Amino acid sequence: MLTLKEDKILSKNKRIVYEIFNLNPFTTFSVNRLLEIINKDAQVMSKRTVFRAVKKLIETGKIYCSEMKNRTRSFELSKNNYCVMTCEICGEKNFVKISDNNIDQILMAYYDFSLKRLAIEVRGVCEKCC
Numbered sequence: 001m002l003t004l005k006e007d008k009i010l011s012k013n014k015r016i017v018y019e020i021f022n023l024n025p026f027t028t029f030s031v032n033r034l035l036e037i038i039n040k041d042a043q044v045m046s047k048r049t050v051f052r053a054v055k056k057l058i059e060t061g062k063i064y065c066s067e068m069k070n071r072t073r074s075f076e077l078s079k080n081n082y083c084v085m086t087c088e089i090c091g092e093k094n095f096v097k098i099s100d101n102n103i104d105q106i107l108m109a110y111y112d113f114s115l116k117r118l119a120i121e122v123r124g125v126c127e128k129c130c
């Protein structure tokens with residue numbers, strides 16, 4: 001059980017960590033990467049604190065573990081559905097947020113599948129390279 005003071009500190013840290021996810025909605029972050037970003041200029045948060053904030057954000061459904069590579073877990077925003085368009089000539093990527101869709105209800109109805117994130121990848125040629 002957290003004391004009131006600890007809870008307030010955690011809430012502030014949780015907001016700082018959550019803000020990084022919101023500012024970079026199409027990016028996954030490991031705890032170490034979050035730590036690098038937060039402590040870029042000065043040591044303001046310990047790894048343990050970042051880890052606790054991430055754990056809380058997972059518990060509240062704000063983020064989820066999207067991949068596990070070399071024993072490192074990466075996290076990204078939940079319910080963040082998007083389309084990424086990649087130009088096959090210059091490699092430029094553009095992201096478009098997908099909202100107002102009922103894909104999660106469809107998946108639940110037909111496959112009993114709980115949607116965490118929907119990402120559609122489109123490959124083609126961008127305006128500049130046409």
Ligand SMILES: [Zn+2]
Pocket residue numbers: 087088089090091092125126127128129
């Ligand atoms: Zn291009």
